[in-house]
Amino acid sequence: xxxxxxxxxxxxxxxxxxxxxxxxxxxxxxxxxxxxxxxxxxxxxxxxxxxxxxxxxxxxxxxxxxxxxxxxxxxxxxxxxxxxxxxxxxxxxxxxxxxxxxxxxxxxxxxxxxxxxxxxxxxxxxxxxxxxxxxxxxxxxxxxxxxxxxxxxxxxxxxxxxxxxxxxxxxxxxxxxxxxxxxxxxxxxxxxxxxxxxxxxxxxxxxxxxxxxxxxxxxxxxxxxxxxxxxxxxxxxxxxxxxxxxxxxxxxxxxxxxxxxxxxxxxxxxxxxxxxxxxxxxxxxxxxxxxxxxxxxxxxxxxxxxxxxxxxxxxxxxxxx
Numbered sequence: 001x002x003x004x005x006x007x008x009x010x011x012x013x014x015x016x017x018x019x020x021x022x023x024x025x026x027x028x029x030x031x032x033x034x035x036x037x038x039x040x041x042x043x044x045x046x047x048x049x050x051x052x053x054x055x056x057x058x059x060x061x062x063x064x065x066x067x068x069x070x071x072x073x074x075x076x077x078x079x080x081x082x083x084x085x086x087x088x089x090x091x092x093x094x095x096x097x098x099x100x101x102x103x104x105x106x107x108x109x110x111x112x113x114x115x116x117x118x119x120x121x122x123x124x125x126x127x128x129x130x131x132x133x134x135x136x137x138x139x140x141x142x143x144x145x146x147x148x149x150x151x152x153x154x155x156x157x158x159x160x161x162x163x164x165x166x167x168x169x170x171x172x173x174x175x176x177x178x179x180x181x182x183x184x185x186x187x188x189x190x191x192x193x194x195x196x197x198x199x200x201x202x203x204x205x206x207x208x209x210x211x212x213x214x215x216x217x218x219x220x221x222x223x224x225x226x227x228x229x230x231x232x233x234x235x236x237x238x239x240x241x242x243x244x245x246x247x248x249x250x251x252x253x254x255x256x257x258x259x260x261x262x263x264x265x266x267x268x269x270x271x272x273x274x275x276x277x278x279x280x281x282x283x284x285x286x287x288x289x290x291x292x293x294x295x296x297x298x299x300x301x302x303x304x305x306x307x308x309x310x311x312x313x314x315x316x317x318x319x320x321x
Contacts, residue, residue, distance in 0.1 A: 003309050005048035008039065009073060011298040018302045023048065023309065043067075048305050057081040061088055069308040073294075073301040075099055075156075076237065078210040082319050092318045093304035095297040097155050099288035104159035106287050107235050108167075110259030111148075111203055114231050114281045116140035141202075141229070141256070149173045149201030151194065151217070152208035152236065153180040160205060161187040173197045198225040203233060210237035218242065223249035230255045235287055238264040247273050250280065261287055 002024045007016065010029040019025050026042045028035055031054070043049075043064045049056070050071040061067065061084055069091040070080060077094045085092050113119055117140045124130060124138070148164045150157045153176040164170040165187040172189040174180065175197045183189040198204060204226060208214045218232075219242035226232070232255055234241055243264045249255050257279035263272070266285055274280050288294065304314035313320075 003047035004045055005050065005305060006042055006046045007050050008054060009051035012295050015298045015302050018299065019306060022306055048309055050301050050305050053079055055079050058084045069305060071301040071305045073297050076209060077318055078237065086319050091308045091314060093314045093316045094318055095300040096316060098296045098300050099293050100155040100159045102290050102293040103156045103235060103287040104163055106261060107160050107205060107233060108163050110233050110235065110261060110281060111143055114257050114259035115143050119281055120278050144168045145170065146202035147171045147173060147200055148203045148205060149197040151175050151197065151206045153183050154207065157207045158183050161189055173201055195225060198222055201230060202227065203231050205233040206236050206240055208236050208240055210239055214240050216242045220245040223254050226255050228253060228255065232258045235261040238262040238266065250277055261285055
């Protein structure tokens with residue numbers, strides 16, 4: 001008898017076909033108030049769960065007594081209570097590495113768009129304001145040969161460093177829990193304290209995972225340390241930044257601008273002051289959102305699921321003993 005698994009996110013049919021070779025699949029393209037009761041009913045005897053964003057904690061797991069593996073279609077896993085999963089012997093997996101290049105492309109796009117004021121000037125053209133040559137008040141700032149500070153030199157941070165070093169001749173500073181010798185050797189990255197990075201960088205790129213230690217990692221003090229010409233980029237998680245402190249820093253001219261792919265609340269509230277600021281570029285958490293990469297992520301998650309249910313160690317197991 002095939003183990004029952006639940007897919008609670010829309011995925012390509014090829015992903016479903018891979019799982020269906022060894023599992024009975026219950027498929028929900030999207031969970032909502034109407035189908036959630038049915039989801040909970042199916043969960044009672046499900047062995048596997050695959051999707052992203054669903055909060056899996058003690059309360060949730062009480063309704064899933066047969067669960068053996070939970071597979072996130074994402075690199076982040078702050079939605080998973082790893083302690084609760086470990087207590088029940090349930091495996092948890094994510095999809096690292098496969099999305100590194102795509103997210104790094106998004107980050108470089110944010111850097112360029114914010115520095116050169118591209119969204120602002122796009123609207124300037126489209127609203128008919130381009131009637132003569134571009135005056136100095138519309139000038140942006142250079143990206144090439146500037147100092148890029150990366151907070152969190154993991155796979156994505158390294159991919160950003162690669163683009164910045166080879167594509168834009170940028171000097172790379174980084175702060176991380178541990179030294180990244182590969183980034184130092186390949187991209188000339190220099191390890192430094194967070195304080196030094198903030199003081200010296202023209203662009204500050206935050207790429208840390210969301211953990212209890214990184215909540216509000218960047219706040220009032222950190223923005224005060226930055227140059228008033230600095231551009232702040234966040235493509236990690238919204239809660240890694242004190243959003244009120246960011247708003248204040250932008251309003252008071254403590255920093256030049258910001259490029260944001262993430263917010264404390266998503267979708268972002270329309271009354272959020274960040275949405276009214278011309279020196280802030282905002283994106284709807286598009287980091288890895290290309291068809292090619294999302295397909296690869298789903299296939300990676302499916303491979304993790306099938307491998308785990310077959311009694312082997314999934315390639316991307318998070319909660320190893």
